[in-house]
Amino acid sequence: MLQSIACIAIPQMAPFEFGVICEVFGIDRADTGGPTFDFKVVAAEPGPVSTKLGFDIVVHEGLEFARHADLVAVPAALIDEPVDERVSAVIREAVERGAWVLSVCSGAFTLGHAGVLEGRRATTHWMYTDRMAKMFPGTDVDPDVLFVQDGKVVTGAGTAAGIDAALHIVRMELGAGAANNIARRMVVPPQRDGGQSQFIQSPVAECRSDSFAKITEWMIEHLDEDLTVDLLARKxxxxxxxxxxxFRAETGTTPNAWLNRQRLLRAQQLLEETSDTLEEIARETGFGAAAVMRHHFIKVLQTTPTAYRRLFGVRVAS
Structure with a gap:
């Protein structure tokens, strides 16, 4: 169970990425039915910790709390600066004892320097992915996702993708209801399309013109229908x-691929929030039959609808 979270303050860290970790895990949301965590900001040397923007953040806790935390989180920092060995040791220990480890943006380099990304898939800000791949050749760096989970190590891409990565961990540990509660309070989507390694493969680009925005909105409202290219073209x-x-120029993908992605997202929502049968969900989302829906879940999300519901749906309904 995710209860204790340690955010490691690192010299020259980025304030926004640091704030993302604090916002997701550091606020008591019990008044709206949300989760409450034992959250502490820690540092190798308690006292003022510098930020990239020229102001300091005063940290009162040393690293001891992080040695037993359920999640150790690292914000973005300078990628070429040496990492305090005490911080690296805490990160390695967290991985070894099976705790969650999260990095936001260039914080992935801190994990890399600690040696915990060797042989793993990971991501960071798109500006730094090539550099990360060169610095850590044993890491499979994916530049096209919002975040990656490999085991219990989660690396978020640039800046706001840290929110997606943090909410993913909440979702995995406490269910979609807890993640949705935090997202509502933060006024952000609880699950953006893209970046969840075992469930979402790659982002779907947004439409750039009003005309295609209208047609895609209509498509989402009629997912249960047979939406052929001929029909959509006439419309x-x-x-x-x-x-x-x-359509491909506007969205970066084909109409059929875009439709299948939206149908999967809708099916995920129904599996989480309803007790509808798989056949009912397949019909409502346009897959037609549970077997077809299962095929697409396995192909794209690497899981089955039944397994997905077991992971997320029961806890949402409770």
Missing amino acids: ALMSPRTFARR
Whole structure:
């Protein structure tokens, strides 16, 4: 159970990424039915810790709390600066004892320097992915996701993706209800499309024009229907070939792939929030049959609808 969280303050850390960790885990949300954590900011040397923006944050706790925390989180910091060996040791110990370890943005380099990303898949801000791959050749660096989970090590991409990574850990440990509660208080989506390694493979680009925004909104409202390219092209007043070409240019993917992704997202929501049967969910989301839905879950999310519901749905309903 996720109860204790240690955020390690590192010299020259980025205030926003540090704030993301504090915001997700450091606020008592019991008044709205949300989770409450035993949260502490710690440092190798208690006292003033510098930030990239020129002001200091005063930290009162040493690293001892982090040695027993359920989650050790690291904000973004300078990637070329040497990491205090005491911090690296705490991170390695956390991995060895099976605790969660989270990095936000360039905080992944801190994990890399600690040696815990060797042989793992990881990510960081897209500006630094090539550099990270060169610095840590034993790490499989994925530049195209919001975050990656490998075992219980979670690396978030740039800046706001740290929110997605942190909420993912809450979701894994406490269920979708707890993650949704935190997200509502933060006024952010509880699960953006992209970056969850065992459930979401890659982001789906947003439409850049109003005309395609309208057609995609209509598609989402009619997921249970047979939405062929011919039908969508007629609705958009285009030829099928022109529609398919322009849709890919606008969204970065084909109409069928985009539809399947939206159907999966809707199916995930229904599995979490309802007691509908798999056949009912398959019909409502446009997959038609549970076997077809199961095929797409395994292909894209590397899990089955039944396993997904067992992981997230029961706790949401409780």
